[in-house]
Amino acid sequence: MSPAFFLGASIIVLVAVVLSLYRVIRGPSIIDRIIGVNVVGTKSIAVILLTGQLFNRVEFFIDIAVVYALINFIGTLALSRYFERRGLYRGGGIK
């Protein structure tokens, strides 16, 4: 498969990352922001692997993708546990 295919796929996924970042910045509640961060983390795994295919260095990029998958899961669980204990509405104008 040509490198242009992987480049196009990476660009489309990056556009999706930008759309998710809009929800992270704009999102009215904390829940929306956590969902947006989770989605960006999942899409970054896809971008990392597509970049590895683009440069023909898949075996180096895979380990980074594994670390990203772990960090994404642990980070989302930590955020949800923190806000479960703390409450969603305290603390300024974040709502």
Add this chain to the structure above:
Amino acid sequence: MTTVAAILIGLGVFFLFMGAVGLVRFPDFLTRMHAAGKCDTLGSLLLLGGLACHGGVTLSSLKIMVIAFFILLTSPTATHAIARVALKHQMTQQSEENR
């Protein structure tokens, strides 16, 4: 094998993009969670499966399948944890003007 990989990668990119569009366009956080959770899981699985098909039978493909299995386990778990926070704090509805 290359055709199968191209079809899988294309479908995966499509689902990832549509998940992001749903995350932007849907009115309240429960529907956003619906779009993000399912589209992300399916899109990532299809894309990683396509990359594994493209690589052939190597150690890299095995690692990619391990990542795919991990995402299959953890992405619904993370969505469930977020939804439980919203349920615990009685955040069931949002108004339409918060879009």
